[in-house]
Amino acid sequence: MTMIPDQVQQQGIARGKSLNPPHQQIMKRKILIIADSSGSLIDFRGKLIEALTLNNEVNIFTPKILKDHIRTKLLEWKVIIHENSLNGSNVSIASDIKYILDLYKTIRIVKPDVVFPYAFKPVIYGGLVAAACRVKHITPMLTGLGNTFQDNNAKRIVKALTKNLLKLTLTSRKGLKIIFHNDDDRKTLIQNKIISQKSRTFVVSGSGVDLEHYSYSSPPDTKTLTFLMIARLINAKGVREFYQAALILGEKYPAVRFQLAGPYDDNVDAIDQDLYDKIRSGSVLNYLGEVDDIRSLIRESSIVVLPSYREGLPRCMLEAMAMGRGIITTDSVGCKETISTSENYPNGFLVPVKDVCALVSKMEYFINNRPEVLRFGENGRRYAVERFDVHKVNRDMLRILEASDSN
Known part of the structure; x- marks a missing residue:
């Protein structure tokens, strides 16, 4: 209730x-x-x-x-x-x-x-x-x-x-x-x-989410687009899917940036060493490791992505919305709660779990429709105020x- x-x-x-x-x-x-x-x-x-x-x-x-x-x-x-x-x-x-x-x-x-x-x-x-x-x-x-x-x-x-x-x-x-x-x-x-x-x-x-701490202080950059993922490096967060999407889109749009922030910890579901080495190499995306205060990263981002398999209710998505960033996540339990059901005020997209092609498609939508980055971000802040204060x-x-x- x-x-x-x-x-x-x-x-x-x-x-x-x-x-x-x-x-x-x-x-x-x-x-x-x-x-x-x-x-x-x-x-x-x-x-x-x-x-x-x-x-x-x-x-x-x-x-x-x-x-x-x-x-x-x-x-x-x-x-x-x-x-x-x-x-x-x-x-x-x-x-x-x-x-x-x-x-x-x-x-x-x-x-x-x-x-x-x-x-x-x-x-x-x-x-x-x-x-x-x-x-x-x-x-x-x-x-x-x-x-x-x-x-x-x-x-x-x-x-x-x-x-x-x-x-x-x-x-x-x-x-x-x-x-x-x-x-x-x-x-x-x-x-x-x-x-x-x-x-x-x-x-x-x-x-x-603390709407004062995570404030909408600046609109997202639509000239140099940056996709950001914030998560521990475990399989269930969809790290591999984000890496593969960045690999595909990076070859097609070399000016677009992809960033990943989060710790690699000793977890039963941790990503394998091969993927971790590829991520750390920096050839596909910029890996930032664990970051204490992610507000500056969200502020520098255009869209925040979380292809998670299941969540309670992902905090990073709430923080991104509060700071006026559009989001892309999965239609899985918990994640889908962060997307507004209002057709007049869309704040992001849902994609199927483990569906890299669908993830690429939605990320590419923002690349080719830059004004939507601003609109979805404004709607995200509105939704955060209404529901997640x-x-x-x-x-x-x-x-x-x-x-x-x-x-």
Whole structure:
């Protein structure tokens, strides 16, 4: 369910004020947020965490914080930090057992009223450990289902194990509420009998986007066209498809630029070494590696591309739209949510998953129709304002997390 706040309530969050009138103040609770990456705390959840600290004591169980600005900001908000050694991308029984024990100890010390895990490992382990510790309110958020529910034969044993653990974690119980970033993921879990129709579920518009931080400060360059992809270098993001499209179009339009930003990490779905070497060579596209602040890259881009196989709701697309850039993505779960259905205000194109020819065709459309780059970008900003404003999304999240019922 999506609940749209009125303008006054939005302004209340933006100014750091309580959303609740004095006579309706919520009793201060202990909330334990369980993250799979310290980098996501500020970039993806910063505004939400800040809002939660207004009425609650916020604890965070997170992999080691390696960047000083993240720790500084959390301490500024008086967040209590508990660090662990989780590597969310790896499958390691020994490290997972250690993670579970550390989480158990943390929950026993904190004694949270609400446990809020997001992403796969935190949702599974956080949900199970919190239930074992008899935490009254468990509110897992699935930001996407990854490749666990994709139709391929890769990692069958891991997928089967993940599904069984997910079913055990999300079995309906008193005080359990499940948050999704798109309704297709909710339906997928129902179809796979992991949750039931009676489960308490909510759908929010992703993590939202800070429209002030990602502002439309300059129109896209239509003279020297630049296509940008922002993603980790894993197969499911469609890295190979973007590389192949750049290879085809680069030979036909040598003046057009292609850029790829994102880390190559130790992931079970990481692209193979041969493709990685080709990307790093720079002969087809400009590989920028991991970039801390991608605003300058989006500002320099004309169109942002993400040929992903499946997402919760891709944050890079929201950021591109907020900064006034047209987008090209796939008609897959999560990705399709970023394209406006209004025929009068198109903001981008959808292409079939793994269809390089279709991707080339849509990229070529912008090459041959430069004024459309501006129009689609303006429409993208409009759509981001209407649907993905972080303050609107956080209003929904606060209602879910701070609700006093335990049904």
